[in-house]
Amino acid sequence: MNDLPLAVLIAALLVCMLVSGFFSGSETGLMTLNRYRLRHRAQQGERGARMAQDLLRRPDRLIGLILLLNNVAQALIPMLLMAITLRATGDAETAIVVATAATALLIFVFSESMPKTLGALHPERIAIPAAYVYWPLLRVLGWFIDIVNIVGNRVLRMFGVTPEDAAQHSLSVEELRTVVAEAGAMIPQRHQKMLLSILDLEHSTVEDIMVP
Structure with missing residues (x-):
């Protein structure tokens, strides 16, 4: 690596930071996707949404x-x-100190904090395009990931957790009520009242509904 030109080392560093930022941001975006909105987009025939839905069926992989x-x-x-700091300073001890501090700062800011914040704020914009990258990669490297995950999944099963649990995302009546109430401008107030009234039907009696 020390034989490579400085410009090549800097370019490789930038590429690694961008790639790491992509992985961190897309991971957060995929994990924070609204599963119901994703399912709706997949049912509408959107290919990226279908691939993201397929990926999220096995989040461990x-x-x-x-x-x-x-x-x-x-x-x-x-x-x-x-390699870059050693080339610039010429002193190994100084290069170790500078490289260690720079690594911690660059990874924290540009490979973790910023990408994950972006992924959390705009999950669909990040996750759907990323699915086009992860879907074929998982087809190629899936066998290796499965081998690595065997041990982890067995440990999780000891605590009563299975990867299939991720596919079970159901909302209770009270959670549906909260979703409707917090929909805001997306659902007109008149329609909100109608939907909430439907959810309250199970608590109504025949006498409440019948008209003499």
């Missing part, structure tokens, strides 16, 4: 893939920074 690729990208960052 998806997270394993993202962590694997993100760890590779983040592992290269300190190596590249070490």
